[in-house]
Amino acid sequence: MLSLRPRPGVAPVLVIAIGNPSRGDDALGPLAASRLEAMRLAGVEVLTDFQLQVEHALDLLGRRRVLFIDAAIDGPAFALQPLAPVAAPGASTHRLPPQAVLAAYVQLTGAPPPAQLLAIRGESFELGAPLSEPAQARLEAALAACAPLLRAAPAPCPPPACG
Amino acid sequence: MGFALETAPHPESLRRVAIDPLSRVEGHGKVTLLLDADGHVAQVRLHIVEFRGFEKFIQGRPYWEVPVMVQRLCGICPVSHHLAAAKAMDMIVGSKLTPTAEKVRRLMHYGQILQSHALHFFHLASPDLLFGFDAEVGRRNIVALAAAHPELAKKGVLLRKYGQEVIRVTAGKRVHGTGAIPGGVNKSLTAEERAYLQEDVYRAIAWSREAVDIARRLHESNRALYDGFGAFRSNLLSIVGPDGAMDLYDGQLRARDADGRILFDRGDCARYWELIFEEVKPWSYMKFLFLRQLGPEQGWYKVGPLARVQNCDRIHAPLADAARREFLDVFGGGPVHAPLAYHWTRMIEMLAAAETIKDLLHDDDLLGADLVAQGERAERGVGVIEAPRGTLIHHYRVDEQDQVTRANLIVSTTHNNQAMNEAIRQVARTYLDGRQLTEPLLNHIGVAIRAFDPCLSCATHALSQMPLTVELVDADGRTIDSSRRGGAC
Numbered sequence: 001m002l003s004l005r006p007r008p009g010v011a012p013v014l015v016i017a018i019g020n021p022s023r024g025d026d027a028l029g030p031l032a033a034s035r036l037e038a039m040r041l042a043g044v045e046v047l048t049d050f051q052l053q054v055e056h057a058l059d060l061l062g063r064r065r066v067l068f069i070d071a072a073i074d075g076p077a078f079a080l081q082p083l084a085p086v087a088a089p090g091a092s093t094h095r096l097p098p099q100a101v102l103a104a105y106v107q108l109t110g111a112p113p114p115a116q117l118l119a120i121r122g123e124s125f126e127l128g129a130p131l132s133e134p135a136q137a138r139l140e141a142a143l144a145a146c147a148p149l150l151r152a153a154p155a156p157c158p159p160p161a162c163g
Numbered sequence: 164m165g166f167a168l169e170t171a172p173h174p175e176s177l178r179r180v181a182i183d184p185l186s187r188v189e190g191h192g193k194v195t196l197l198l199d200a201d202g203h204v205a206q207v208r209l210h211i212v213e214f215r216g217f218e219k220f221i222q223g224r225p226y227w228e229v230p231v232m233v234q235r236l237c238g239i240c241p242v243s244h245h246l247a248a249a250k251a252m253d254m255i256v257g258s259k260l261t262p263t264a265e266k267v268r269r270l271m272h273y274g275q276i277l278q279s280h281a282l283h284f285f286h287l288a289s290p291d292l293l294f295g296f297d298a299e300v301g302r303r304n305i306v307a308l309a310a311a312h313p314e315l316a317k318k319g320v321l322l323r324k325y326g327q328e329v330i331r332v333t334a335g336k337r338v339h340g341t342g343a344i345p346g347g348v349n350k351s352l353t354a355e356e357r358a359y360l361q362e363d364v365y366r367a368i369a370w371s372r373e374a375v376d377i378a379r380r381l382h383e384s385n386r387a388l389y390d391g392f393g394a395f396r397s398n399l400l401s402i403v404g405p406d407g408a409m410d411l412y413d414g415q416l417r418a419r420d421a422d423g424r425i426l427f428d429r430g431d432c433a434r435y436w437e438l439i440f441e442e443v444k445p446w447s448y449m450k451f452l453f454l455r456q457l458g459p460e461q462g463w464y465k466v467g468p469l470a471r472v473q474n475c476d477r478i479h480a481p482l483a484d485a486a487r488r489e490f491l492d493v494f495g496g497g498p499v500h501a502p503l504a505y506h507w508t509r510m511i512e513m514l515a516a517a518e519t520i521k522d523l524l525h526d527d528d529l530l531g532a533d534l535v536a537q538g539e540r541a542e543r544g545v546g547v548i549e550a551p552r553g554t555l556i557h558h559y560r561v562d563e564q565d566q567v568t569r570a571n572l573i574v575s576t577t578h579n580n581q582a583m584n585e586a587i588r589q590v591a592r593t594y595l596d597g598r599q600l601t602e603p604l605l606n607h608i609g610v611a612i613r614a615f616d617p618c619l620s621c622a623t624h625a626l627s628q629m630p631l632t633v634e635l636v637d638a639d640g641r642t643i644d645s646s647r648r649g650g651a652c
Contacts, residue, residue, distance in 0.1 A: 001328055002321045002363040002370075021339075022220070022235035049338050050241070054286055055323045107309030108317055127236075128220045 004109050006062025011045035013150060014059060016098075017069040020050055024129035025122025028071040028139055031131065032120070035143055041150050052096045057105040063113040067150065068098040071135075072119040078142035080149075083115040118146055166460075166581075168588040171197050171206035194587060194608050202598060204591045209584050209612065210447055221570040226255055226544075226561045230343050233557070236572075239618045242275035242330055243550035244572075245343055247557040250413070250546030252345035254433065255561050257538030263531030264347035269412045270523045271333035271342060272548065273516040276411060277367070278326025279551035280468075280513040283616045284374060285319025288506055291610050292381050297603040315377075318370045322513075325367050329520060332356045347535035357524055364521045368482070371514040375486045378507040383493070389503045391593075393586035393611040396421035396500050398454060398464035399474050400439075400578065402432065402549055407476035409515065411549035417474055418454055418464065423498045426454065432547035435556055441573065449580050452573070463581035465500075466553030467615060468508035473498055478511075480518035486511045502586045502614040509616070550575050552616050576617040586611040 015036055019029035033048045047059060052068075060066055068083070085106045086099035096104070098117055105112040120142045123132040131139075171177055177197035197206035217236050221229060230249040234241035246268060253260065260268070290303040293312065301307065309316035327337065334340020335350055342348050352360075382389045399419045404410030407417075416430030416438055430438045441450040442459055453462030464470070473491070478484040490499075490507060523529060546557040553575030560569040576583075590611045595604055 001359075002325060002366050004317070004321075020235055022232070047337070053282065053323075055320050055327065058320065058324055104309060104316075104320070107313065108320065127216055 004058070004061065010062040011043050012064040013041075013044045013067070014063045014065070015044060015046045015067045015069065015150070016052070016056060016059065017046065017048045018050070018052055019048075019071055022128060024124045024126050025132055025135040026071050026125045027131050028120045028122055028135055029069045031139060032069045032118070032143060035139075036147065036150065039147060041147075044150055052098060052101050054096060054101070054104050056096075056101050057108055057112075060101070060105050060112055060115075061109070066113050066115040067118060067146075068115065069118045069120070070098075071122040071125075073122065073125075075119060075121055077138045078118065078120045078145070080116055080118050080146060083117050085112060118142060166585070166588075168204065168207045168591070169584070174206060177205050194612075196591060196595065202596070202600075204588075204596045207584070207588045207591045208446060209580070209587060217572055218570040221559075221567050224567050225565050226252055226559065226567055227345055227565070229559065229567060230345070231339065231341055233572075234339055237574075237618060240275065240279060240550050240552070241338070242271060242334065242340070243548060243555050244557070245334070245340065246272055246412070247546040247548045247550070247555045248559075249343035249345065250548060251544035251557045251559050253546070254541055254544035255559070256346045257540055258346035258536045259538065260347060261531070261533040261536050262528040263351050263533055264535065266523055266526055266528045267333050267348045267351055268343055270352075270520060270529065271330055271340075272412045273519045273523070274326045274329025274333065276326075276516040276551050277329070277371075277513055277520065278323045279616075280509050280516070281319055281322035281326060281374075283551075284378065284506060284510055284513070285315060285322070287613060287616070289315065289319075291606075291613065292506065296607055296610050300602060300606075303606070318373070322367060322370055322374075325363055326516075329360060332360060344535065346537045349534065351531055351534060352529045354530060357529060360520070361524050364517065364524060368514070368517040368521060371510070371517040372482060372486075375507070375510040375514050378510040379489070379493075382504065382507050390501050392607075393502045393589045393614070394500050395582070395585040395589055397582055397585070398426065398457070398462065399470035399498065400454070400464045400466050401471040401474045401554060402547060403475050409471060409475035409478045409512075411471070411512075411516075413548070416547075416554075419474055419498065421498060421500065423473070426456065432556075433545045435545065435547065435558075435573075441577075447580070449577055450573075451581050452578050453581075464578070465582045466575055466578040467505060467551075468512045469499065469502075469505045470553065471549060472508040472511055478515050480515040480522070482518055483511055483515035486514060502611055505614045505616070552576060552618060553578050574618065576615070579615050579617065583612055583615050583617065586614070 015033065017029035017033035019026040021027045021030045030048045033046050036044070037046045049056070083098050083102060085102035098115065102112045102115055120135070120138050122135045174197055177199055193210045195208050195210065196204060199205055221233065224232060230245050230252060233244040233248045236244055249268070286308065290308050293308065294302050330340065331337045332352060334342035342350060398421060401417060402410065402414035403417045404414045416432055416435065417428045418426040420426055427438060438455060439452050440455050441452055443450055451459070451463065453459045454464060455462065472487055478487050490511060542560055544559050544561065548555050555575055556573040558571040559567050562568050587608050590607050594607045598604065
């Protein structure tokens with residue numbers, strides 16, 4: 001495990017959903033993840049975590065595509081946008097934005113797989129609060145729009161071509 | 164009577180500088196500086212912006228849910244909360260853990276220590292230490308570190324990954340694990356899981372030794388800076404094992420004074436409130452703790468690696484113990500109070516964690532089937548653990564309907580509240596007083612706080628939240644300058 005080799009048999013598509021299920025609309029990411037996981041999409045692995053960290057770059061090893069899902073505090077109801085590595089986009093490294101995870105991947109091993117961010121707008125993020133109604137509606141709309149894209153998952157990644 | 168630079172006599176006439184929130188510090192931390200007309204520092208405070216409300220969040224829940232639920236309090240050290248809550252609930256169910264349960268939990272805990280310390284040293288602290296406190300802001304991050312020191316960054320990432328794999332195997336899941344339950348654990352290790360973790364443990368130990376060496380060389384490369392930066396004298400607090408050795412999972416409370424003399428030993432964790440007191444101050448949501456026997460003015464203390472390495476008599480992990488003795492020798496045996504020495508001691512602990520993981524992996528009890536024990540039911544449970552950042556206390560009352568009626572959580576960062584305030588006041592006196600404030604100078608405040616590896620608040624992190632804002636406000640309250648850095652933190 002202490003190497004930069006991809007895991008054998010790694011799914012070609014990775015979904016990484018970010019958020020705290022107990023903080024109101026911050027749960028958008030984990031809820032989207034559990035819905036996608038229940039669909040049992042072929043060739044798709046779904047991970048959730050509170051926040052992104054540098055080691056998530058290792059989860060990208062051997063992938064052909066990556067989709068990050070996170071709650072947003074502004075912007076449209078939901079938005080799917082391509083991501084590029086950005087060397088220093090934020091001030092924090094206790095939690096990294098997805099672009100910085102891609103940049104860490106570049107520094108560790110080379111060009112990252114194509115990546116997108118699905119940002120779903122939330123309303124409130126209080127500890128112990130449930131998902132708000134507007135966020136619930138946006139979650140449904142976002143999944144309806146994005147799940148078909150994941151169904152067209154790329155073929156499994158042959159080991160010699162990975163990483 | 165307050166502390167120097169805590170409260171200025173006439174704050175209304177002073178210029179205010181806010182660093183809000185702190186770069187690379189978890190959560191909503193804010194520092195305010197009040198400056199007089201000549202730029203002299205009159206007041207310095209570290210604030211917690213967000214009220215946490217965790218205790219209320221837990222009240223009314225059935226006790227067996229708590230070890231899982233409390234992981235949602237913190238995205239940085241969920242395993243520490245998981246285990247502290249489980250230890251408290253052990254008291255509720257009257258359990259004395261089986262050997263298998265205790266060793267699986269210990270393995271989980273040392274995995275958490277390893278991964279947390281690796282993240283802090285290699286990725287949070289190293290940019291400051293390797294590039295300098297005055298380096299341009301764009302370089303003070305992991306990506307720049309990986310570009311300049313690729314092997315260091317790679318080892319940091321992989322060590323963290325190793326610790327997380329230990330957690331995944333013992334907790335059952337990568338995040339929101341359910342491994343520890345009241346009275347024990349819900350799984351032990353399979354032979355395959357043990358072999359999987361054993362495969363890389365010696366490399367983890369070797370890399371941890373290298374990290375100790377790097378931390379030591381950094382410190383010794385500039386003793387004047389590392390010994391003096393933000394330094395202040397204080398008491399030290401941690402738990403230690405029954406023989407006085409470092410034990411991060413379980414033990415009894417020990418405190419030393421600033422000269423290293425033991426103030427109390429074998430303090431009963433289950434009655435921690437008889438030894439320490441939580442004081443509320445009107446300007447901060449975070450409480451201030453002190454040792455009752457010394458009072459608020461003299462009784463505050465440090466927790467975490469710097470306290471633990473000096474509070475214990477030995478470390479059972481031999482390489483780490485040798486590193487501990489070397490550390491003490493360098494400083495002539497007396498207590499070290501330099502915040503930047505946290506980094507060196509943190510790496511000694513990371514080495515201790517790697518060695519302890521190795522020893523545990525050789526213990527067949529990890530594969531046992533006797534997972535849970537129960538005894539006489541109690542109403543009150545206290546769980547105390549040494550989390551990566553310091554002593555963590557969970558205290559619950561549970562009623563006859565099995566619901567939590569009262570919860571009190573004292574996190575490591577709260578123990579260090581006064582200590583961090585003292586550190587930034589020292590830094591402000593030395594580096595900021597009477598000078599034109601620039602971003603690199605203000606970063607010195609962040610460097611001092613980051614040495615403690617605080618976790619000021621928890622895991623709301625939606626996109627676009629938490630930019631770093633620095634505001635300069637004149638004596639009339641007008642914003643005369645501001646800068647905003649970073650979209651997503």
